[in-house]
């Protein structure tokens with residue numbers, strides 16, 4: 001296994017900028033998820049690492065080798081494709097054996113490796129079948145097996161679970177994590193499912209528009225988002241964003257919201273807001289950090305109930321403030337009628353302050369260590 | 382709603398026995414009618430040819446004609462196929478020439494169309510679209526239009542009265558459709574298969590030979606049949622480009638039979654029948670692939 005380093009990757013498809021200056025270091029033995037919405041360049045990045053498509057600019061290092069100009073076969077990596085890409089004319093056995101045959105492994109060693117891998121994935125009884133005679137979950141295992149049968153320097157996986165049903169997905173997720181832990185493999189895992197990324201990855205690279213927006217451990221991505229995109233993309237239901245203007249009266253800094261509400265900031269949050277250059281900020285508050293009250297209290301934001309969704313464990317309350325709808329998670333027994341008046345308080349030490357102009361997070365020291373727009377290679381914290 | 386009187390078991394049993402209703406519709410009848418007409422249209426001449434070829438010269442000219450000859454004779458076949466007789470020698474030479482030209486055309490067509498179809502499907506290169514359209518436009522003109530230009534070209538290259546001239550000409554007929562057909566095939570093969578093979582340690586060429594090509598076998602076979610039949614049946618160019626008697630192909634050769642043995646209808650029919658045998662055999666053996674190719678490969682684009 002080896003470290004994988006991406007240095008300023010740029011990829012143009014004709015005039016489409018699919019990957020825009022991606023810098024990442026995936027440490028030896030790390031499980032890194034590339035997470036982002038559809039079309040953000042995840043697959044392209046993975047294919048660049050594999051060498052399947054030509055780079056427009058940048059360098060790729062695997063271990064201590066510069067592989068930028070090497071053929072895929074010489075990069076010593078394994079890959080699992082979203083549609084599995086099993087060889088239709090070969091049996092499961094020969095699908096697994098192919099990577100070894102291409103590397104001129106002796107016949108008896110091939111047999112041993114294939115059977116061992118099949119055993120590990122519980123597909124021994126399928127070895128004589130053709131891919132089209134397998135269920136989706138079985139095909140997925142064979143695709144995984146074709147990658148695991150060798151001992152590559154890194155595993156690349158492109159949404160390997162997305163074609164499975166929900167239950168199988170949960171099961172395979174746990175299995176994949178086990179594999180990673182037992183093999184100590186370097187894994188780069190593409191997904192647009194944040195739950196997969198959060199549950200499996202040591203580090204997550206959140207991508208959008210061909211750029212890495214933030215790179216760090218799941219907790220950091222969740223609790224300390226670097227910008228508005230990451231904050232809005234991670235978490236379900238999504239984070240609430242309250243736009244407003246900063247104003248200071250009698251030494252107290254408040255946010256004046258658009259439809260006439262005023263929310264006073266704590267000194268720590270006021271310190272963050274003071275780094276704002278535009279005068280307008282966005283408060284980011286996760287649904288769980290909204291506190292609802294039936295009575296008016298000073299410093300709370302007035303709104304009205306839009307609808308109430310009991311889910312069993314918790315209840316989602318949709319609230320209208322001005323012309324926006326926000327979501328709060330409350331205790332399971334909260335009940336209210338539509339249009340009931342309601343007041344919203346925020347957990348002040350859990351909210352995030354963003355500059356409305358730059359959409360970057362504002363921190364107390366004014367430094368955004370996660371800002372991506374520099375050239376440096378990011379190391380996970 | 383199910384009545385309470387019948388139990389679930391009874392209803393299940395009834396449901397199991399129920400046959401899907403087969404209604405004969407007007408459109409079915411029309412379809413059958415058309416198919417039968419087409420069948421007659423193609424089979425009757427064949428049957429007539431076979432029947433005549435088994436008659437004596439005298440019986441062949443009888444009126445009204447007999448469908449099933451009362452005296453079946455194989456004399457014409459024997460004469461045609463025995464290398465000893467003068468006619469047999471000539472016929473076998475034409476037959477061999479046809480086999481040679483058609484086989485060479487087929488091999489060359491496959492060797493060119495397979496990589497070309499793949500390139501048009503998966504590679505991006507300058508002029509890709511333009512080339513492809515140019516290839517297809519060739520098919521919009523009737524073959525005869527190119528007779529004089531090709532003749533002049535062949536003369537310039539000193540190829541008149543050679544088999545090579547015919548092979549090249551037949552390639553220009555067969556390749557456009559062959560390339561188009563195979564491109565359709567390769568379009569339908571996911572790029573990820575090639576990617577997977579390359580990651581698994583194959584070079585681009587190995588990935589093509591070991592993974593992609595086997596998947597396009599039906600397309601390759603269809604291409605081969607198509608090229609073979611074009612070359613096997615072609616008449617006008619063979620007549621124009623060849624003058625030496627010992628180089629002639631069967632269609633032109635049969636024409637000579639026609640001229641020289643005007644009255645020998647059974648002989649001519651026997652020769653025609655023998656001529657159709659290779660194509661029929663090839664088609665019967667490989668038709669499965671051919672049909673698969675036409676329905677599967679060309680769906681897209």
Ligand SMILES: Nc1ncnc2c1ncn2[C@@H]1O[C@H](COP(=O)(O)OP(=O)(O)OP(=O)(O)O)[C@@H](O)[C@H]1O
Nearest residue numbers: 013016017018037038039040041042043044045192
């Ligand atoms: N072969 C191609 N030719 C031209 N543009 C392409 C090509 N492949 C991808 N793109 C474009 O590049 C961008 C990134 O595509 P990519 O496939 O990497 O996205 P992705 O993050 O993997 O999305 P998804 O989650 O939908 O798989 C998209 O805008 C896409 O339209």
Ligand SMILES: [Mg+2]
Nearest residue numbers: 042043044158
């Ligand atoms: Mg993708």
